[in-house]
Amino acid sequence: MKHAKTLIISGMSALAVGSAAHLQADDGLRVGVIGPTTGVFSFFGEQQRMGVELAMEELADRLEALDLEVRFYDSQGDAETTVDRLRAMESRDDVDLVVGPVLGGTGLAGLEWAKGSGMPMVISYSAPEDITMRDRAENVVRAGWTGAQPMFAFGQYVAEELGHQRIIAVGQDYSFPYNQLGGFLKGFCAAGGESVERIWHPTGTSDYSSILATLPDGDAVLYNGAGSDGLAFFQQYHDFGIDARMPLLGGSNFFAVGDLPEMGEEAIGGLSALQYAEGLETDEFVAFRDAFWDMHGDDVMPLAPAEHGYVAFKMAVNAFESANGGDRDALIAALRETEMPDAPRGPFYLDEYGNPVQNIYINEVQEVDGRLVNVPIKTYEEVSQFGPFDPEEYLAGEPDSRDFPPGDCSDPYYD
């Protein structure tokens, strides 16, 4: 007993000293990859990690020529931990470039840190629009998307192709769904839609009966949310039989492949929009998907966070090559010039604000080879983070919020 205590105490003090001691640093280049590999959102971090690992395998020769090493860091999905790990990358581990973070809040925290540090950073899946808009930093670019980006096209599609005039929007009450709906509204109203009525519920709601029982009438319901909330909403929506009255449209993450088996056949025909679709049949995508399955097993479908991690890492390697090493200014300049004509999701290039201009796919849930997947049925090409709008005007406007932009398309805001 006594020895055990002494052991624990001395072990802990040794740890404390050891953790503080400086670690070695050598001349090689380093990329730090950060994402939530533990915690509630570990799915997204694991996807990014698998994507980066695939890119590392494909680029093995080039990595060796660059003498480039990759380290993975766990953000735990927490803003504070993210900042701490980023500090460790810079001042302890001599990292030259960061890939990540993945989640919205950690992305903003990472951006804030990067502004102070000047570290070149390729944000992958994290979608708050201000990362590449109102709060943008020269040294931070993005390989992914903004919450509104796919929804401009979706709003347009719903108004023009489906002919819906009045939409009831139900969604999780936080900034990502606000931004998604904001994009939807701007696209929807510009294409001749009439109105969108918003209903927000707190995240973590499992019982939607009070919402569903009093659901106003409209042409369709758009659910902005994902995960267990989305699943519960989907099931109760069908239990209430509302699907017979109004079709259910999804925000970008609603018909996520992981949730489709649980939604079952009723999900077939479900529409949503994203810059990615696991049902793509292009050569680039099929090659990516098959290589991913070879490496990680074909029970894991590569989703947008995996592809964004994969592409972000490739952007980083390209930048190291054209910068001829780890010089920060050269790296940042190279990153900002990024063009990816052969990305799995489709070609894209970065706009002058550092966000991809890319294809947006209107996806329909279909059964392919016994799996439910999102198959693109319409493609909007070269969509920027500002959608069809003028960047200057867009930036001068208010950011999307709980009740902005206005839900009534006849509002003077839309003139």
Place this chain on the structure above:
Amino acid sequence: MKRDHLIILGIVAALVAWPLLMGNYAVSQANRAMIYALAALSFSLLAGRLGWFSLCQTTFAGISGYTIAILGVRYGLPFPLVVTLALLFTAVSAVIFGLLTVRSRQVSFLMLTLALGQMVWALSFQWVDVTGGYNGIAGVRMPAYGGLNLNDTRVFYILVATVTVAIFLAVWRLYRSPFGLLLLGIQENEQRMRALGHPVYLARFTAFVLAGMIGGVAGVFLVYDMGIMSPSPLGLGHAVWVLTAAVLGGYRTLLGPALGVAVLIALETLVSQYTDRHMMVIGLVLLLSILLMPRGLAEVFEQYFKRKSKPQASVTTTTRGEEP
């Protein structure tokens, strides 16, 4: 008495030596450790002296952090004014929370602080116009005075270390003052203290507000350290983390909470470098420590030293309860 002074000198010497010997990352880790040591001290002041286990001490840190972010970034008020208002607002919140909780004991106190903490967390998450919601408020920076940039890790360290030492010294004096003894007495036997004519509720209320203020100071540093204020530090996870650190280090002692925080942060940093399963390793260490040292690391140290010198009478609680 003499040994205490030696310990204080030793700690101050270590704090001075740290930034001189260590790299930037170790210094930034020390900053975090000191910030959370203050939060854990705020927790321990209530837990160790009154037997009140609070889950809302990080909430006070959050309230002061949000005040700084909102007034500093949104309204652009000057730094000294922002900090003063943040502490003032924290004090007001502590007074309100204190009025609500002062009559409760143990479990009901725990539940009340849990509810209050979660309410503020939910408010920070959903009152988007003011708090920025999930995205939070970015761009919280300290000013530079002349050539002295307070955002620099090492300059920030000096500031945090000075304030932290000052607060620990003040609490050290408080623990030894008649007021500190009264708090222990209330924990031991509330009825008797009341019978002796002590204002029990007032004493508890004062302790609660003081603890809240210490949490508020932690929040000031927390928000400037992070540069962004988001709901995550107000979540239950952080409150439990502080509780864990305080219990691990020994919440009945003055230095226990700081020790617990230092050990936990060191463990997290070190283990997470090697494995993604760091939470399991840390959990195991916690399990063993609490099984073998239920009174915390600091008290084990203390007993170890005491065995060498002559045994002293100590005032710690063994049983609590009503007078028959």
